[in-house]
Amino acid sequence: MGFAFHRPENLDAAIAMAREHGEAARFLAGGTDLIIQINRRRLAPQHLISLAGLGLDTIAETESGYAIGAMATHDAVVTHPGFQKQLVALTEASAVIGGRQVRNIATVGGNIVNASPAADLVPVLLTLDATVELRGSAGTRSLPLDRFLVERGRTERRPDEILTAVRFDKPPAHSATAFLKAGRRKAMEISVICVAAHLVSGGKARIAIGAAASRTLRVPHAEASVEKGGPAAFAEAGRLAAEQATPIDDVRASARYRKLLVATLVERALERCAARIEGAGR
């Protein structure tokens, strides 16, 4: 259970530490997942490399988009002034991760790198065509979030790479986002199913579902049907999304119920987007 705790002074030092200790080291973001896994004896790193104090916690706005630093907390996302309108799904998702106490420490980067299929923020980021920025000993690179996620607990991150930021473009006018989550109670839930949608009026549709497969899924068939068919196609999109989902039976819910939830929540998330577009247009 014991480990050494390292506080690198800059990113290069952090990367060098990771290289030095290899598999025996883990980066520490908020720790709300990592520490629990260590306490449950599922992980036993010998070195923790803290990513605090490396300037990774800001949320930066550029002319074309946003860069959320990997160490930005969920609380920072919930309260960010730029995320209250068209990007409101970011706040809707961040606001239901654990309780406030968790959101004050847990980070966006942690939510992504953990690669839990039930991660709440990941579906929203996928619908925004987000890219992740990684920095390691081989340099800096970016790749689409959709490619970064491999399956439960696995990403394309190399052991000495740090996820430094997630970036996405500002959505166009006449667009909206929505996020919906289902659980057995109304707070403190790991999603039984979660759904994110991003709709551009007369344009693209993006739908992502969580806790419905071995990783967070985009559902291209459903998206295509919406892009072709408009509001009449929302129910059909739900049905197609449910078809693509491969949920499991577990103590939280059955696969059958999860499919039902996917179909309904996708339809509702799309309806909400449409209503938001209409509401903003007035």
Add this chain to the structure above:
Amino acid sequence: MSGQQRRVAGKRLKRIDGIGKVTGKHVYASDFALPGMLFGKVLRSSEAHARIVRLDVSKAAALAGVRCVLTAKDIPQIRFGTAIKDRTMLAEGEVRFRGEAIAAVAATSLEVAEAAVRAIEIEYEPLPAVFDPEQALQPGAPLVHAGWSDYQALPVFDRDGNISGRSSMGSGDTAAGFAQSHRIYEHRFTTQHVHPGYTEPRTAIASWDGNGDVSVWSNTQLPFDMKNMLAEVLDLPANKVRVIVPGIGGGFGGKLRVGVEHFAAWLARKSKRPVKVMTTSEEELTDAYPRQPTVVTLKTGVSRDGLLLAREGKVILDCGAFANSGPATAAIALQVLAGPYRSPNLAFEGIAVYTNKGSTGSFRAPAGPMANFAVESQIDLIADDLGIDPLELRLRNVYREGDRGPAGETLTSVSIEECLRKAAAAIGWTQRKPGAGRGKGIACSWWLTTGGSSGVYVKINPDGTVTVVSGAVELGSGAMTGAAQILAEELGVDLTDINATDVDTHVSPYDYGAQGSRTAFSVGNACIAAAKDLRRQIGELVAPLWNVAPDSVRLEGKGVVSGNKRMSLAEVAGLSQRTGGGLISHGTAIQPMPVFDPNRVKNHPLPAWTSHSFHAHAVDLSVDDVTGEVSINRYVVAQDVGFAINPTYIEGQIEGGVAQGIGQALSEEIVYDGGRVLNANLTDYKMPTMMDMPRVECILIEKPSVNGPYGAKGVGEPPCIQPPAAIANAIAVATGIRVQALPITAEKIALARLKDGD
């Protein structure tokens, strides 16, 4: 006898232990520590039913910092248990559920103790196991306790193989009743394991002194029962065991019986150091005292007008691998099934059954929610079928004053009709289906105020304050504040003049325990008795000084008064202390047992209920038309409390009990897969959060009891009884879907709807 005529009792006063709790200074058992203390951990079985073929603790004992390792061979194998002595502290040779304790370790830190437990080597030879109570009743089912007939047990219980206790209750002629019935209904209901969910883990710190006496600091609800039980397991005379309760973070019946006290005591004895043992969430959800799961079958015959003509019912209660209070709970279920309805022809049976799962116990209102879920759901099913309003159907059948209860006892202070009418009016019963996906449901019940004796010592100090020493633990309900309010009322002082001490079995008078809704009732009565004696002592002291008759002396306004003579209470106390040892008295209380007909009950440990209360719940909820998610719009409780000693804390009991009931109704379940718990953590054991709870509207009805202090009745348990039935009934109205298995999850509703071809 309303609150308006009293100065202290009946008022919404601040609880006497509040400041310590809001400042973090209140010491709970889990906060308690002694110098040189070791930390104890327990090795638990990973098999549901198996023989232990190899157990090697040598590596554990060799770890640096380990001071003691115990297995069954290191301690006398003494069987203990409430109804049946079927359990040993550590499994000897055979384990009977996954999670049963096999070995215990004490070490200089928790980490070392945990490492030591992991270093113990063990091999099992699996034995046939049974997990379903109905299967356990089949001939040829594996026996959970092959040696059951050798166990000592309370003679009232009828045992046989996997049956740990069977009770029955009956009157009249059900066959004749069914023959006369217009219609007969048969239904089956099931309920689940739910955990009491206290936020403070079970904890004990044990320390032995030079005389071979042991002191145990514990968060138990029953310090005297714990003392006796520990004396048994430690093979000591009871007077060498002292139990002290510094403070307790919730109990709800889950901290009645031994949890970790015996581990701490034995480890401390062998290591010769104080030892602290505390449960983890995982241990709480695998080896604790959750509610028993049940299967309830009801057969009810009714007249055309919906009168209950004949009722037969069976409760099968899965008590897990050790009986604990299962047999008694199976018996209490019968009264819950019966009332509060007039039933001329009645035949109920309760059967507690062993299975190879974790033990169970007396979570708040044992048997209440399970049996009530069945009865009150069926009443609605009957009402729907007959085309009678469910409220009306109930009103046609409920008890009236002077009726005979199920054991033939005479029922007094009957208020069930008033409870039903008020709850229904408050929820707006005339509009049962206010809109699509929305519905209202109602459920009612009765409950007892548990008996058992209480004693208090009361002394009036020379500064005018009053100290009360009681053996009853303050669980948080405010019961001791209530008892103190009664005492203050009797002595003419303020609540803030009363100090209550902690419970220490060496010092405190005996109390039957903080359980069964009895604490404020019984301790309150004991305080009234003590106050009466103090008034006598004070009268006899001042009468000769003032030349008045002793019985003309009154206590009021912190003073002692007769005619125009007055002394402050402080002065009188000081005078008594100087001249006669002080104003000290003791008071005791016990409820008389009602007269009942013993022919109506068989093998029943609690045949007639004392100081029964009545209550009705009404709920207005909405159900999502696809996901099945339930949102509660309003929740109303009408509860007959006899006399509201402190309305704020009574409301607190109602609001909290309803929360637990809502948890049982909608989301809580210890999920077993065979013998394994799948959700032994708080992530997946889903208790209601602040966002899941509606506001609960409390209607306090005061129909005085005969035996309670100022007419009070027990209030703590009833609120968790009706929510599952009320909610099931409302969901049926909202959706047309009737779920007869708890918890009623969104999934169950949604999938039932699919089946119905919605």
Add this chain to the structure above:
Amino acid sequence: MTRASLDLTINGETHQLMVEPHWSLLQVLRGELGMTGTKENCLEAECGVCTVLLDGKAVNSCILLAEQARGRSIVTIEGLGDPEHLHPLQAAFIEHGAVQCGYCIPGMILTAKSFLDERHGRVPNEAEVREALSGTLCRCTGYQKIVDAVIAAARQMNSWPEQARRSS
């Protein structure tokens, strides 16, 4: 494992400690410093009884490494008010009957304080209180009187910010 020195600022005082890197802040508070006002239960951020303030924000101390609190300010229930000068939240919890067994109360009060402080005096409504405090479980009260107490305290703190500042 070797211990490392760690200075922690708790309730305005600096404590010089020797801690093992894997120790949680909760372990340090209760075990090393004997500050048992902060409670322990699930140890996996599901119940909130271990809540403390870290730079003014509510966090679960059970999964926060003590090391993560280096250089930051920690406030526990012991640092809030005292029996003679209760913080408005503490007074309101007693006044409204929001305290039963009390085990969740230190965590609940600090969660509430963090929430109210970030609102800079704006009194919340019931739904907002429930959302903000949903990370702390209470099994005794059903939450209702806790919600009432928090709103009452907010009103009091709003009208007498001076008093709130003195006892915080």
